[in-house]
Amino acid sequence: MSSNTAQKLTIAAMIVLAASSIYFIIVLQFLNGTMDILDSYADNTPHYLPPTPAGNVVPLRLKYTSIVPLDLLINRLTPFFWPLITGAMPELTLFGIYMAGQLVASEVLVVVEGERSGNRGRAISYSTLWGLTWQNLPWGLIQPIYNTVHLVTGTAMTPTTASVSGNVKAISTIPWAVTIGYIVPSLLMCLPSPQLISHETHQAFLFLWQLFPLWIGISHLVLKALVGTSAGSQRTSLSALRGTYTFGLFIATAAHLSILSYVLVLTFGPSNVKGLLTSLIPPSFLPTTPSLVFTHFPPFTSPQAKVSRVEIGIMSLLQYDTIFAGFSSLLWASYLASRNFWSGFVRAAVYTILFGPCGAALAVMWKRDEDVFAAQAKDSKKE
Numbered sequence: 001m002s003s004n005t006a007q008k009l010t011i012a013a014m015i016v017l018a019a020s021s022i023y024f025i026i027v028l029q030f031l032n033g034t035m036d037i038l039d040s041y042a043d044n045t046p047h048y049l050p051p052t053p054a055g056n057v058v059p060l061r062l063k064y065t066s067i068v069p070l071d072l073l074i075n076r077l078t079p080f081f082w083p084l085i086t087g088a089m090p091e092l093t094l095f096g097i098y099m100a101g102q103l104v105a106s107e108v109l110v111v112v113e114g115e116r117s118g119n120r121g122r123a124i125s126y127s128t129l130w131g132l133t134w135q136n137l138p139w140g141l142i143q144p145i146y147n148t149v150h151l152v153t154g155t156a157m158t159p160t161t162a163s164v165s166g167n168v169k170a171i172s173t174i175p176w177a178v179t180i181g182y183i184v185p186s187l188l189m190c191l192p193s194p195q196l197i198s199h200e201t202h203q204a205f206l207f208l209w210q211l212f213p214l215w216i217g218i219s220h221l222v223l224k225a226l227v228g229t230s231a232g233s234q235r236t237s238l239s240a241l242r243g244t245y246t247f248g249l250f251i252a253t254a255a256h257l258s259i260l261s262y263v264l265v266l267t268f269g270p271s272n273v274k275g276l277l278t279s280l281i282p283p284s285f286l287p288t289t290p291s292l293v294f295t296h297f298p299p300f301t302s303p304q305a306k307v308s309r310v311e312i313g314i315m316s317l318l319q320y321d322t323i324f325a326g327f328s329s330l331l332w333a334s335y336l337a338s339r340n341f342w343s344g345f346v347r348a349a350v351y352t353i354l355f356g357p358c359g360a361a362l363a364v365m366w367k368r369d370e371d372v373f374a375a376q377a378k379d380s381k382k383e
Helices: 003-031 036-044 067-088 088-113 127-136 139-153 168-172 174-189 199-208 212-227 234-268 271-280 290-294 310-337 339-353 357-382
Strands: none
Touching: 003 036, 003 067, 003 139, 003 310, 036 310, 067 088, 067 310, 088 139, 088 174, 088 234, 088 271, 088 290, 088 310, 088 339, 127 139, 139 310, 168 174, 168 212, 168 234, 174 212, 174 234, 174 290, 174 339, 199 271, 234 271, 234 290, 234 339, 234 357, 271 310, 271 357, 290 310, 310 339, 310 357, 339 357
16 A cells, blocks of 8 residues: 555544544534533523532532633533542543543643654644643544644655654653643642532632643743753654653553553452452442443434433543544554554554553554664664
8 A cells, every 4th residue: 555545544534533523522412411411500590510429519610710701611611520520420530530641641742743843833733722622622523633634734755863853852841741731730620629628629720720731831831941942862852752752651551551450350350359449449439330431322322322410421422532532643643653554553452452542642653753763773874
């Protein structure tokens, strides 16, 4: 298969994924009743959030910025994310942790692409804008669009060490930017209320978390200004990429393997192990039906099945969000990294088992960069 044909097929696959995601991530949640329930929390008076695990009813905070359109948007998003952080449904909480780890890998990959010299000036170099778009439109819709734009606007030339490298110090500071802009707000958002903070403060932290692409972008700009610019040698460029890839892959893998193993043990493990876990793990992380963490809500039933509670609908949306974002990224990365379909397919499958879909995409791109630097080193020795 020629390179041109492979590119066209990959772009076509991205377009199909983006179009399909609209049904699975958006339309399905209207059909199964999730959006109706969520709308009721923002529209009905008085305004309340979904109940906590103890059944407590928490008033919805209505004012944040005094900018009416923005506050109205936040008021509609808060009831969606609230059950994720209260532990009202442990299956949802566990999948939220899983998705958060995969999102770190995806965010690292997008920011790295924005810093590469070969991508300078291209639409994909504006990583903060892409991230903010995720927060207003589904991640699983925007990621295949991003991947399509990357392929359509890219050059046909073989990647070189110069094109995949960038400002060494800027690439080296990406893990710190993601930690400051995403991981810290995520931890603050998970502080329990009213035990440690008030419900009002808790909702404020939730609002701040929703702007994490902006915080990552600002943190990265500040860090780059502090450390300066350094083109670096091939050796330091590869070292910077390795450090950044290691960070993203570690977070994604830790979340992937821990949640997957935990669910498998609770589902298939011996009773004595399950009993031990039940005695040690807080109730917010003890699912009644562990398999639900990775069981997707049926997309096609006649009549369309309805959610029994809003948490199931939220989890359905996030699961499909992760599927479309993760596997579109993996397909995109596999195309860029491999000229052999079957070897690339096998590698992607193994990486997905080990790291999750977004972690696998990151690992594939890491392997691609290593190969580029190795080929350059080999050519230099011949000379």
